[in-house]
Amino acid sequence: MGLLTSAASRAEVPVFPVVGAGGREAAEALWLLPGVRMVDTPRAAAVLVVIGRLTRALLQPVLLVHDQMPGPRATLWWPVDGRPADDGTDGDEGLLAALPDVVTTTAGDAAGLRAVFADLLAGRRPWGPPALADIESPRWRGVGPYGHGGEGMMGGVPYGRPFAEMAQDPDGLMLDQLPLQIGPLFPALPPGLVLHLGLQGDVIRGVTLGDNPYRSWPGDPPVGPLDSVPFLDARTSPTTVAALEVARARHHLRWLARTLRLHGLDARGRRIAALAGGLSATDRPAVEALARRLGRDRGLAGATAGVGVADQATLEPLGIELAGGPVARAAGVAIDARTDDPAYAGLDFEPVVHHGGDARARLRQRVAEAAQALALAERAGDAVRSPGPPVEGPRGPLAPGRTMPSSSLIHLLPTLLDGQEWGDAVTTVASLDLDLEEAAVDQSATAWPQTPTGTSTASTRTP
């Protein structure tokens, strides 16, 4: 091994994570692994890590992202406990087989990941061959009068693609509008979210939601497990209030860590993610100090104030205003399922409320709720909550037969994103704390664990 190779193999491994079904938690843990650097584009990656179950709808995007990594490249698969590898129900050897040279290691195994990277650089492991054919579609080379595929002023397919159609822009000008599909593997959006956008410059004009890649069709493995497991379990079995509240604080802090990373505050996000990992009720002073610091942060406030305003009038048609949840409480709606929960009766519980309904209010709402949750956990002692009343989950109330909070929140996106600049749109999406797997529960025939939901409508499989 040459000096250069040995030095390079000691560098941080640039990893692009692909979050399959059930892989969200392990993907966040990847961020904290020593010697591993999560990158935002496959161009900068050497190792593609597929975490959890690869669904049928994720396969084509994953193959494309794999081929977009320049060599040397390798692909790893991290299984998630108790879950099948993929939707391999078509009689073949499964979807993972479509990816070349997949190495299976255990989730969170940094040493295994680094070993694969070192082998790759030393030439002991061949570069992963491309998964897709090297064909440009449509063909353009040598076509047309100048051989660049174009014809006349606007015709043909110059360099492989037609020109965009024109549309009216907010200033009354007729300008090109680029139709784009962003996701499901776009790191600045929640895993699995597919947005079909029209872009005029950096302004979004028209948003439709794409298919949910985690949605499970009859015959597929069930959806989940979700990241709100303790709250889902509390619907049917007794849980201590303290455990539930610590889980809530952890959920909000993990959301905060992701959001800070998105705003370019990577090191701060990392510290908060580490704090969330080992969180207990005794961390209350640390979380309260964090809430105070964030309240004083002018930079973060400037980036989120007035962005993505979801006021009560916006929330009402989707039923979010009446349901509650942090997004509604950040718009001044004082509804919380814990108010009527007998387990919280002696704990002096008052819902936290913020006003404005913008991304800044939602940020402050979640951090305040995290601090409040730890205070409740301290006061609750060994109090046990018995199943019955709806559980206030970290995104909204959870009850049998009721739609999951993410299912209704996701329908805010077309209204909120229209007319926004791209950067504000990313801030808005992050501030809603969407989980596409949670939304998939309502769209799917089977969920994991079996939820007594009455809203399953999926009965036919699209080809």
Place this chain on the structure above:
Amino acid sequence: MSVGPFGTALVVVLATGIAVLATRWLPRADGPPPTAPERIPFLGGGVPEVHAWSRFHIRYYAMALLFLAFDMEMVFMYPWAVVFAAEGAIALMEMLMFITILLLGILYAWREGALSWAS
């Protein structure tokens, strides 16, 4: 024979150019050429349907015009500065009137929302 300052500059420019081309070419030299999927921009798994070669609204043009207005004002101040000492208070008043008119223009544009980036 000395190459002189021009010769030195030429050598530096040529050497920099060769270094830039080499750093661009070297990493690619022992790898395969990029395939069709590698040449597609990264959209998180999607493929762009249309050309990115499109006309969009350059929103800074209002700011650019304002900058030009005040830039030209500075040009007018050079001859004014030459006669300022001789003319005294009258020259000062005239320049203040000129700047005030420009400032009123800015305030009007501001009120009309011409400076907001995306409406």
